[in-house]
Amino acid sequence: MMNWLHKLFSNPSSDPLAVELYPILGFCPEKIEFYHQAFCHSSIESPTYGDNERLEFLGDSILDSVIAEYLYHQLPTKDEGVLTDMRSKMVSRRTLNKLAKEFKIETFVHTNLGGKIPSSILGNAFGALIAAIYLDQGDQFCKNFIIEKIIKTHFSLINLEKEISSYKKHFIHWTQKHSNYYCF
Template sequence: MPGILRLFLRIRNYYFHPEKELARRLRNLIGFTPAYLDLFKLAFFHKSTFTSRDYAISNNERLEFLGDAVLSTIVAEYLFTKYPNSDEGFLTKMRSKIVKRNSLDEIADRMGLDMLLSHYNSTRLSRSMLGNALEALVGAIYVEKGYEYTKDYVINRILRRYLNIHELEHFDDNYKSQLLEWCQKHGHTVDYKVLSRYKSDKRDKFKVAVFVDGKKVGTADDFNKKSAEQMASERAMYALKILPPPNGKQIPEETEGQEDDLDKD
């Protein structure tokens, strides 16, 4: 698109578009007024909003796919430059800590993406929709502004603003290992069970629960069983008050009220 036409569309979207308020909110969020406003709007439409097959691609999944790849590349390049003497294993673990689902969900929440999702979706929001929307937003920025702008945005407006990279270096996100160690130390038994296996987007998805002394203390769903076990372990650690809820937030629904009488002493 010629630059003059793009400039015209941005001016129109900011001052005259029926959804100019969205254009202005996006400007505050991403640093520019989008020319492709409908593309950015699409980033906040979850597939559950639509029931008709006619709208099968009118959601943020394609943008999420693109944004996931772009985000992973940017983070990999950033870490490669930041840690010139670190090996591949360290870089891989660091990237995983940054782009894992829980981390992206938390960042998206702090960015205020929940408000935009609530505006464009009639269904009840799940926490995973936040991280998906963030990836879709990154994809939309990449489509309109290209790689260099997107890289600058991710590094300066996301990584440096919402993450403490140095703390992540020493952060242990192997919650399953931590829970097993805690249970062994305090004389509790721990067990993991697959509650169900079902199809989601034509892929197998696992619902996993973790039981401590026979009591269910955390559940999670994921396409990867090991990832679901990690997520369930994290929720169990919040429920058992081994870990404080992130940023003082309430324990997720799956684990609320599951502390029972387990003693940490």
């Protein structure tokens, strides 16, 4: 910790965003421009950083991939359907919006919308933050961050498997399993 503080305060060009992100992320961002872009909504015209939409695309893909691999290794007896359902719950828009609130993303996001920032924008910024971490720290660091700071901290695989993501899908699966006829 002391090395990081010394490095931070001995560098006169340190960005305040790096200082604010450290307690939340647990590391000091090096390529801070990615984090500025991650928190810049498309309603803001920023010639310096641009908006976060491309980062969101990359971050969502990274989350999807890391979570899929994690589930594959952690649940070796589960079939593809169960793994897909669990992954979809973990990367759903609702879940990303919730994670954004838990990571206090609203304190960093810049919009030109006025008023309270919609949770969907915060969830999008969370995906962009994952891409910023990936581009800044590399793929293995980002993978470890997702596993340790997101999956292991915010999810219970046992509870996640029990959670019904779609009652209609659950009903159809049940009727097919029990050879019953259904009509909508």
